[in-house]
Amino acid sequence: MRKIAVFLLALLSYSLVFCGGPEINSATAQEKITLFINGTVVTVDEQMTEAQAVAVKGDRIIAVGTNEEIVKFITEDSEVINLKGKTLMPGFVEVHSHPFVKMVVESAMVDIRPAVGYTDGEKIMDMIEEAVAKAEPGEYLVFFGWDPLLQKGLKNPTKKELDAIAPNNPLFIWGNSVHIGFANSMAFELAGITKDTPDPVGAMAGTFGRDENGELDGRLDQGGPISMLIKNYLLEYFGGPQQLAEAVYHGWLVNASDGVTTISDNVLEKDILTLYQLTERLQKTLRLRGYAVDYKNIVIPDDSEMIKMVGGKLFIDGSPWTGTISMREPYLVNDTTTGIMDTPAGYMQEPYVTRQELQDFIDDILIRGISAAIHAEGDLAIDWAMDAIEAGLQKYPTADHRIRLEHVPMIRDDQLERAKRLGVAVSFLMAHVRYWGDVIPTLVGEERGQRWCPVASAVKYDVSYSFHFDGPTSPNKPLESLQTAVTRETVNGRILGPEECISIDEAIRGYTINAAYQLFMDKEIGSIEVGKLADLIILSENPREVDPEKISEIEVLATYINGEVFWSKDSRLIHF
Secondary structure, three states: OOOOOOOHHHHHOOOHHHOOOOOOOHHHHHHOEEEEEOOEEEOOOOOOOEEOEEEEEOOEEEEEEOHHHHHHHOOOOOEEEEOOOOEEEEOEEEEEEOHHHHHHHHHHOEEOOHHHOOOEHHHHHHHHHHHHHHOOOOOOEEEEEEOOOOOEOOOOOOHHHHHHHOOOOOEEEEEOOOOEEEEOHHHHHHHOOOOOOOOOOOOOOOEEEEOOOOOEEEEEEOHHHHHHHHHHHHHHHHOOHHHHHHHHHHHHHHHHHOOEEEEEEOOOOHHHHHHHHHHHHHOOOOEEEEEEOOHHHOOOOOOOOOEEEEEEEEEOOOOHHHOOOOOOOOOOOOHHHHHHOOOOOOOOOOOOOOHHHHHHHHHHHHHHOOEEEEEEOOHHHHHHHHHHHHHHHHHOOOOOOOOEEEEOOOOOHHHHHHHHHHOOEEEEEOHHHHHHOOOHHHHHOHHHHHOOOOHHHHHHOOOOEEEEOOOOOOOOOHHHHHHHHHHOEOOOOOEOOHHHOOOHHHHHHHOOHHHHHHOOOOOOOOOOOOOOEOOEEEEOOOOOOOOHHHHHHOOEEEEEEOOEEEEEOOOOOOEO
């Protein structure tokens, strides 16, 4: 995914500085008092206190307590929101996503993701063939969400097979993991990619698949090749900067409808940053944070409160579903791993970086005094990350670096102990358990599979943990993640590793205050406490009280950022 944003460079190189937008009257906003009364307020303070009401002045919380205590703040100009028993919570903090790519997938591609219900391989092939039959000659067709592990009956296609399906149209099928794709000849020709095109270099740059004769076989691995292939299509689809900004704003609304108030772009690029800044000027923005591969060359003005960079990003390995995570022991050998995943028996993925490259990255992060997010899924990749962090801290002691390891589904107890000692945080992708939990043991065995995403173990060792959805691999549904963390139940009803279940309070903290801490924002957001920013959500029910198996059915009714409504399911919220 590292280079997926490269196509924006030409598009955004003109007119951005000339695009104006409405100015916000911040002075007026600072004077406004909003009262939330008659509800259940889940504060997520240290004691997980519940209250009835909250008072907000401008963008800050000024009081939390009973109805009687809060109505004292009312003035003739106050806005009063009657929660009518609904639940008020801090907004969810998404520490690891790719919001621009998520927006692209959900607006410019045919969505066939298993997480949104596409699990029948035969029906998916029918969809693709029907789309080709209806398309005009030369019309570019792009599908996202291909996953033979979950979409029964599919097998990764070759260029020859895709040519037979779409002889007169460019066709690209993007894998749900984002780490893999498949293209036909016309798609390669349109992008100017031939058998002589060199593979992009660098971490996560990737490769073009080739057959025994050196010809392109249709497969693309990792972000560099995929970006090269679809660049022209996306440039044509979106048009100019203002259209892109409008699409980004729509993406922000989608995330806000799921209760997300802060989101992190974990492969922040210069061009995407420019687009986010334009969107903030023309529309409004979620609270945005980012980690950048090219962090040395990205500068964000210090006076920007809504958009900031946290640190650098580095990939050590790839995806469990494409056979590209670095493990101490290989995948099992069976029809799933060798037949569906195309992973050779006994294959061991080498890390994408050398130990020296990894050490140089960590050392530079510590010298600069910033943080980092490190993609490390297999236990070998996690060992490498820990080794580099420990060596770096010995040279450049840093008490509060908050370096975070991303996904870490295979993290062992000894690695968690080490993480605690080194001050390393972790973030779990619970969609792994929910959507892939039935197939995981067939890939790595029951012992490793049952422990996948061991959140309870992280709690046991007092390691800073959070949750994320890694959009676009799955829609950003924090409530669904809470349910999965509490129940460990898969979509097919299996309980994967029940000993790794956690309490609902621990789950809520993982998507609010813990996540805020990992982004250095716990003094500002993540809980409803006096002095903090009023990033709030209204829920139809209290997740602490509903049946754990129904947490994902709770509705987000409204999302507030800086004390202002950012998104509302129904504009007829009760005011008086």
